[in-house]
Amino acid sequence: MRLRALGVFGLVTLMLVALPSAAFAADPNGAVTLEAEPAVALDFVWMLVAAFLVYFMQAGFAMVEAGFCRAKNATNLMMKNLLDFVMGSLAYFIVGFALMYGADAAGIIGTNGWFMGGNYDVTVYRDFMFQVVFAATAATIVSGAVAERLKFSAYLVYSIVLSAVIYPVYGHWVWGGGWLAQLATPFHDFAGSGVVHALGGFVGLAGALVLGPRFGKYGKDGKPRAIPGHSIPLAALGVFILWFGWFGFNAGSSLSGNDLRIAVIAVNTNMAAAAGSAVALLITKLKTGKFDIGMALNGALAGLVAITAPCAVVSGGSAIIIGAIAGAIVVASIYTVENLGVDDPVGAFSVHGMNGIWGLLAVGLFADGTYGDVTGLLFGGGTAQFVSQAIGAGVVAVWAFLLGFALFKGMDLVMGVRVSPEEELRGLDVDEHGSPAYPNFLVVEES
């Protein structure tokens, strides 16, 4: 026993000592890096500030989900959004970052840097900080799709598996030098319409399917019913925070403060969100006669998700078209998903899954060749880029859905993933956490 532990310890020590000297001279202090290239300081500041903005998107997701769900589950939603970042940070430090950015093996996975071993270096730490907030964004998307009925323990297990395996492996294929990055015409996902959003959206769809709809979502006639959320102001605050954080998400993905394309990226990000919201608002107005805030908010998020992949390689005009189409997709998808019997309380799949795929395809259509050597079909680039985009989009949908389904189904068999019907009716706050979100208010909800 003792010997075995010593053996493992020895192996880890070997990795810690051997790898850095083999790969590069680690600079945990930073002075050497700065002296070698003073201009890199701007990249450090830019990437870290952008990472902090992306971190704040956790608050945005928490508010959107709380606002769109009922008061009796608000504590549970805060806990999920907190704990997916907690678990995700630890899992990504221990396993995820190595799988995603370690030395490539056959284009499939990264193979070194477990426990960040050999990575004690300011440049790698900068990159880790930037990447860990993206991993946690993918994790937190799923929370909305499985809201109001998933056991908290199952959510903890899910968070670890997503951040340690599902996200980093696909991430390696795209951003870590894996096989999608090695295609003759490399697959292009600038800031993560696929790596982050489609991945989270399709895992969320799998979770919602395994769980089944919330009690009361479908009437006796089988028709979907609205379950109104408890706070429109919180949902709106969440969308404002996400829109704000998205400037870091997209423009930060330049990975350099010396890359002036960040101005184009910021404008594109903004225009797609505006167009998505406007179109979703208009379509819903035509359909229902009301200026619907829920759809206008989801439309903004849809535009943001769709522009995330193409934000660096298109013009502002194209960004408006991409965002407008995203706004139409999200409305159609929300109605369709509900009518098919899948209960996604906040529309996570329609926003992130569907528009993540659309964003990837949009690169192959609208990239104008002014940046990054990526040209789409509509700007004389032929079909090559579009084909690569379609491959990457198909792969993320299948990968995320299959692993997500296996994960939730597996957990269901082992521990059960859904709370009891009584607990679901009472709300998860008291039974799972012992803390109602609003203890001094009488919260009565019939369904």
Next chain:
Amino acid sequence: MKKIEAVIRPEKLESVRIALEEAGYPGLMLTRIEGHGKQKGMLQQFRGRQYKVELLPKYKVEVVCLDAECAALVAAIVESARTGDVGDGKIFVSDIEDVTRIRTGESGESAV
């Protein structure tokens, strides 16, 4: 003695109270309630899907008064609470057997 129970729109409370004051009312009790009449709730909307709110918030104003005052007070409520649309509410009038003022112990009409 009579008890007037008026179910009114919450936003009409202020004008009803002023009208009752002008008509010389002895005092009122207010209860925040939910309910529906023939109107049967109203449609609201969440994320593009409409849903029916079966029970709407209403205020119930209760006034206990002398028989002679009753008609004028009812008229004042009708006048001040009406919008002409469905959902304006209803007024119920019933007999009161006895009234006791707690402070003095007196009962009957002098306690109203």
